[in-house]
Amino acid sequence: MWFAVLLGSAGCYALKLAGLSVPRELLANRRVRRIAELLPIALLATLVAVQTLTSGTRISVDARLAGVVAALAAVLVRAPFLVVVAAAVATTALVRLVH
Numbered sequence: 755m756w757f758a759v760l761l762g763s764a765g766c767y768a769l770k771l772a773g774l775s776v777p778r779e780l781l782a783n784r785r786v787r788r789i790a791e792l793l794p795i796a797l798l799a800t801l802v803a804v805q806t807l808t809s810g811t812r813i814s815v816d817a818r819l820a821g822v823v824a825a826l827a828a829v830l831v832r833a834p835f836l837v838v839v840a841a842a843v844a845t846t847a848l849v850r851l852v853h
Contacts, residue, residue, distance in 0.1 A: 817853065821846030 780786055806818045824845035828838040 817846045817849035820849045 774824040781790070802822065803839075806822050807813055807815065824844035825838050828841040833841070
C-alpha cells in the first residue's frame with residue numbers, strides 16, 4: 755500500500771512540475787487560457803454529478819439529488835454560502851425522513 759501512496763505522490767509531483775514547465779507563450783494563447791479557466795469548473799461539476807447520481811456502479815436517484823436541487827435554487831437566488839449548504843442538508847434530511 756505504501757508503494758501506491760509513494761507512486762501516486764511522485765505522479766502528482768511530476769504533473770505539477772510539468773505544469774510549471776509550460777512555456778509562457780503557450781499560456782498567453784487566448785484559447786488555452788480559456789480552457790484552463792473552465793477546466794476546474796467542469797471537473798467540479800462532474801464530481802458533483804457522480805457523487806449525487808451514483809451508488810457503487812449503479813445510477814441512483816435518491817435524497818441526494820433533492821439536496822443538490824435545493825442548493826442550486828439557493829445559489830440562483832444568491833443566498834450566502836452557509837444558507838446554500840443548510841438548504842441542501844435540510845432538504846436531503848427531510849426527503850430521507852419522509853421516504
